[in-house]
Amino acid sequence: MKALLLWFNTTGSPPNFERYAARWIPIWFALAFICLAVGAAGGLFMVPADSKQGEIFRIIYIHVPTAWMSLFVFLVMAAQAFIALVWRIKICELLTIACAHIGLMFTAVTLITGSIWGKPTWGTWWTWDPRLTSELVLLFIYLGIIGLYNAIEDRRSAARAAAFLVLVGLINVPIVHFSVTWWNTLHQGQTIRLVGESKMASELMWPLIVMTLATKFWFIGSVLQRARAMNLTHEANKDWAKKLAEPKQ
Amino acid sequence: MNDFLTNSIVLEVKQLSYFRNEEKIFGPIDFSLNGGKALLITGDNGSGKTTLLRVLSGLLRAQSGEIIASKSGQTYSDLSHACAYLAHKPGHKSELSCVENLEYLQIIFDQVKPELIEPALNKVGLSGYEDTPAKQLSAGQNKRLGLARLLLSQSPCWLLDEPYANLDLQGIELVNRLIQEHTECGGAVLLTTHGAYAAPAVPCQTLVLANVRTDR
Amino acid sequence: MANQSALSLFTAQCRRDLRLSLRRRGDIAQPILFAIMVITLFTLATSAEPKKLAELAPGIIWVAILLSSLLSLDAIYRSDFEDGSLEQMLMAPAPLALLIGARILVHWLSAVMPLVVLTPLFAQMLFLPSNLLAPLMISLVVGTPLISLVGAVIAALTVGIRHSGMLLALLALPLYVPILVFGAGAVVAASQGFAWLGAISLLGAGLVIAIVLAPVAAAAAIKISLT
Numbered sequence: 001m002k003a004l005l006l007w008f009n010t011t012g013s014p015p016n017f018e019r020y021a022a023r024w025i026p027i028w029f030a031l032a033f034i035c036l037a038v039g040a041a042g043g044l045f046m047v048p049a050d051s052k053q054g055e056i057f058r059i060i061y062i063h064v065p066t067a068w069m070s071l072f073v074f075l076v077m078a079a080q081a082f083i084a085l086v087w088r089i090k091i092c093e094l095l096t097i098a099c100a101h102i103g104l105m106f107t108a109v110t111l112i113t114g115s116i117w118g119k120p121t122w123g124t125w126w127t128w129d130p131r132l133t134s135e136l137v138l139l140f141i142y143l144g145i146i147g148l149y150n151a152i153e154d155r156r157s158a159a160r161a162a163a164f165l166v167l168v169g170l171i172n173v174p175i176v177h178f179s180v181t182w183w184n185t186l187h188q189g190q191t192i193r194l195v196g197e198s199k200m201a202s203e204l205m206w207p208l209i210v211m212t213l214a215t216k217f218w219f220i221g222s223v224l225q226r227a228r229a230m231n232l233t234h235e236a237n238k239d240w241a242k243k244l245a246e247p248k249q
Numbered sequence: 250m251n252d253f254l255t256n257s258i259v260l261e262v263k264q265l266s267y268f269r270n271e272e273k274i275f276g277p278i279d280f281s282l283n284g285g286k287a288l289l290i291t292g293d294n295g296s297g298k299t300t301l302l303r304v305l306s307g308l309l310r311a312q313s314g315e316i317i318a319s320k321s322g323q324t325y326s327d328l329s330h331a332c333a334y335l336a337h338k339p340g341h342k343s344e345l346s347c348v349e350n351l352e353y354l355q356i357i358f359d360q361v362k363p364e365l366i367e368p369a370l371n372k373v374g375l376s377g378y379e380d381t382p383a384k385q386l387s388a389g390q391n392k393r394l395g396l397a398r399l400l401l402s403q404s405p406c407w408l409l410d411e412p413y414a415n416l417d418l419q420g421i422e423l424v425n426r427l428i429q430e431h432t433e434c435g436g437a438v439l440l441t442t443h444g445a446y447a448a449p450a451v452p453c454q455t456l457v458l459a460n461v462r463t464d465r
Numbered sequence: 466m467a468n469q470s471a472l473s474l475f476t477a478q479c480r481r482d483l484r485l486s487l488r489r490r491g492d493i494a495q496p497i498l499f500a501i502m503v504i505t506l507f508t509l510a511t512s513a514e515p516k517k518l519a520e521l522a523p524g525i526i527w528v529a530i531l532l533s534s535l536l537s538l539d540a541i542y543r544s545d546f547e548d549g550s551l552e553q554m555l556m557a558p559a560p561l562a563l564l565i566g567a568r569i570l571v572h573w574l575s576a577v578m579p580l581v582v583l584t585p586l587f588a589q590m591l592f593l594p595s596n597l598l599a600p601l602m603i604s605l606v607v608g609t610p611l612i613s614l615v616g617a618v619i620a621a622l623t624v625g626i627r628h629s630g631m632l633l634a635l636l637a638l639p640l641y642v643p644i645l646v647f648g649a650g651a652v653v654a655a656s657q658g659f660a661w662l663g664a665i666s667l668l669g670a671g672l673v674i675a676i677v678l679a680p681v682a683a684a685a686a687i688k689i690s691l692t
Binding site: 137138140141143144147148151152157160161164165168169172175176178179180182183186 | 618619622623625626629632635636638639640642643646647650653654657659664682685686689690692
Binding site: 306307308309310327329330332334336337338339340341342343344345349353354356357358359361382 | 469473474477478480481484485488489544547548549550552553554555556557558559564691692
């Protein structure tokens with residue numbers, strides 16, 4: 001066990017992470033852009049418009065993948081948080097916080113695209129639909145994690161406190177969703193649903209899958225990018241980091 | 250009286266360093282302290298004296314190095330159980346009286362001997378203040394209450410952070426006397442001081458902490 | 466722990482905290498005044514019509530009590546942190562979770578329970594139909610300890626952060642959503658003639674779990690915050 005931990009610590013050490021990130025970030029982003037281009041082309045141009053909603057339904061190709069990501073990122077963040085709390089590995093602490101920022105962005109985009117979709121389809125910018133409400137609470141959870149991290153002076157204590165909060169939030173997210181769904185049943189008359197009952201026909205699905213892949217690649221690239229920046233900032237006093245800042249001979 | 254002579258405590262510190270936000274606060278430090286001795290830790294403001302004591306008390310965790318506290322060969326699993334810590338913060342409630350505070354602390358530190366409370370208060374010069382709420386005591390008297398807490402803790406190792414602060418001449422003499430008695434019974438004492446005060450009249454090692462923080 | 470039983474530690478901590486809250490008179494009066502103020506402000510900002518207020522009454526009362534608890538939770542560890550008592554509790558051999566559990570209990574007894582006791586008064590102020598008083602009281606009796614327990618964990622994470630009141634509220638909000646939804650929602654369900662005990666039993670289950678887990682989680686969070 002100790003040998004495994006030692007290996008983990010050395011491979012995940014700040015200088016090694018910097019090397020890995022520097023090499024791989026452009027690749028992940030390149031993959032993301034390719035998928036984004038293909039998916040956008042498909043969703044915007046190749047797929048026929050919806051009979052009921054018209055062109056606006058195309059926003060589904062952004063809204064649904066980002067909605068999935070807002071939850072997926074939380075799971076990844078929770079895994080990082082667990083490792084950071086139990087084994088105190090610096091890189092995992094940074095990755096937890098980086099995930100929080102990226103997850104926040106995905107949640108915000110989900111809410112904004114949901115709102116834009118809602119205006120022409122239901123005539124209102126906002127509705128207290130259970131899924132939108134849960135998503136809003138998720139936004140607050142992400143904001144809270146970032147807020148807590150920023151409020152504590154010692155960076156490592158801050159990361160541990162934030163990681164603890166992530167795990168608390170992980171238990172809370174399904175409970176919130178369950179409670180808000182129940183709450184909604186009390187208020188009959190709100191039969192508006194965000195993604196309609198209609199199942200998507202297969203010829204409409206493929207851009208969705210491509211966009212989902214695009215968001216995954218984008219997520220990996222962004223998290224590595226952000227963690228890389230945090231890593232370099234925190235380790236700026238170390239020799240290996242100073243060497244990187246020197247102009248190449 | 251406490252007796253720590255048999256099974257005296259040994260505190261060993263090896264290559265201890267502490268960083269905050271990747272900035273070194275102190276280290277690497279090595280020393281060994283046995284029961285019956287005192288260690289005087291001096292250094293300028295900002296040299297990390299308080300942080301060192303907090304690491305030795307178990308409240309902070311050092312990034313590198315080792316601390317081994319043992320008594321007759323058996324190592325303490327939790328560092329905080331080896332030491333009693335008196336710092337700038339009093340460690341007791343201002344709304345409670347001296348006796349109420351000490352009774353509570355005895356219970357949570359598993360040292361319930363109510364018959365020792367009044368003698369302890371007597372020893373630190375607080376007899377007559379047993380039922381006075383701590384907020385009605387002066388800063389120096391609050392410090393004396395803290396010393397009473399140390400006496401009642403039955404702990405072999407005392408960590409004192411600037412024990413002379415807020416005390417008048419009599420109070421300083423009291424601290425020195427208590428340190429002397431504690432070491433004569435086999436206890437160990439670590440104390441920090443600026444160096445403006447006279448050292449206690451006991452066999453003292455000295456550890457000088459240099460200011461390792463870079464100038465900004 | 467060689468000589469002290471868990472019960473004697475728990476009672477010692479309770480005794481100390483009860484003494485403290487009785488000697489700080491403001492600790493008990495302020496939450497009550499705050500809740501009454503919130504209710505008054507609500508009424509002044511919306512309408513004095515009994516019918517309209519009666520409809521919103523369960524929600525207003527729940528929110529007033531929740532906000533008041535949030536304010537008082539901010540201070541649950543503050544005094545102990547500032548005078549170094551929290552450090553002593555950390556260093557003591559007594560299990561911190563046990564001491565924190567006692568702390569939370571006394572906090573609920575002194576800061577929140579009086580509000581629950583005064584709820585019939587709040588109900589009168591907002592013209593709550595009398596048949597809804599029982600569901601409201603039951604929901605509060607089950608839900609407010611849950612608020613204290615969960616809030617204590619969050620407050621533990623922010624110990625030592627200066628001016629943490631706003632941050633505490635932000636962190637606690639997502640955790641309070643289910644409690645508020647089921648608590649106030651039970652009363653709304655009762656008003657609509659639906660079965661409301663289901664929501665209460667969910668709260669009850671949450672309470673049982675929280676009684677066991679929250680002190681442990683709060684102790685762990687305090688260790689993270691202080692070290």
